Amino acid sequence: MTIREIVESDRGHWVRLREALWPGSLSDHDIETRTYFEKRPKAPIVFVAEVDGRLVGFLELDYRKYAPGCSSSPVPFIEGWYVEPALQGQGIGRALVEAAEAHARAAGHHEIASDAKLENTDGIAAHLALGYEEVERIVCFRRSLGDA
Secondary structure (H helix, E strand, O other): OEEEEEEEHHHHHHHHHHHHHHOOOHHHHHEEEEEEEHHHHOEEEEEEEEEOOOOEEEEEEEEEEOOOOOOOEEEEEEEEEEEEEHHOOOOOOHHHHHHHHHHHHHOOOOOOOOOOOOOOOOHHHHHHHHHOOOOOOOOOOOOOOOOO
């Protein structure tokens, strides 16, 4: 297994992996990944996991002005983290997170944050297994004002 920063020739695989994590937005993933390589921003930083010459996972690390439970700003934030289901539980996800943490530490940060949806019990368990502490739970609401 190799963990490395993404290169442009990985874009098609990155789109595939993003669609597996966030289904239903294939065209958005295509546009966002194309824009990433066209503009080459400093953030997010994308790490990929390669096994036997094939990309099997990724982690997108960005920065937020604020993250629950954090005292610093900006806060390195794991925006997306995914490993193909058949390869989960083999240390690939851990290696991706360790690469993100090392990058954040080298940039002078002393904390890192992430989140998971309430129903994503596997994602919550993965974070806890890596030593992340739960700091908040939230349910968001909306109501159309046109109905009132």
